[in-house]
């Protein structure tokens with residue numbers, strides 16, 4: 001089986017919340033795709049409940065694009081998907097933004113979720129627009145966002161360097 005970098009990471013050595021650059025892959029035509037680890041809670045210590053994680057996912061999809069997409073810098077968010085272990089997200093980006101840029105965008109997005117979003121702002125909450133439309137919790141998404149912001153987002157996975 002192919003070796004996956006994320007499974008080589010010592011999950012007992014990291015100090016969440018953090019943003020980590022996993023890989024930059026070069027495509028056949030020279031484009032670069034960056035894969036980031038957005039670790040929101042400490043592995044094997046906490047998990048974000050599915051409903052809260054689901055709502056954070058729907059909100060980050062738009063909020064991170066608003067904050068990171070930049071045609072001049074040739075940066076475009078491709079996807080932000082939750083880890084099955086419910087501790088964070090993979091963020092795939094066309095281009096090569098810095099860890100600090102991603103961490104700042106994540107911080108500002110979580111601030112928006114925590115303090116500005118109402119239920120009407122959450123995209124994809126109908127039977128037509130989501131595969132589990134009843135499985136959302138804005139309350140949980142907001143409580144987790146506040147807790148993550150209180151702990152601060154580090155730009156180093158092993159040493160706390162909070163932005």
Ligand SMILES: [Zn+2]
Nearest residue numbers: 124130131132
């Ligand atoms: Zn959904």
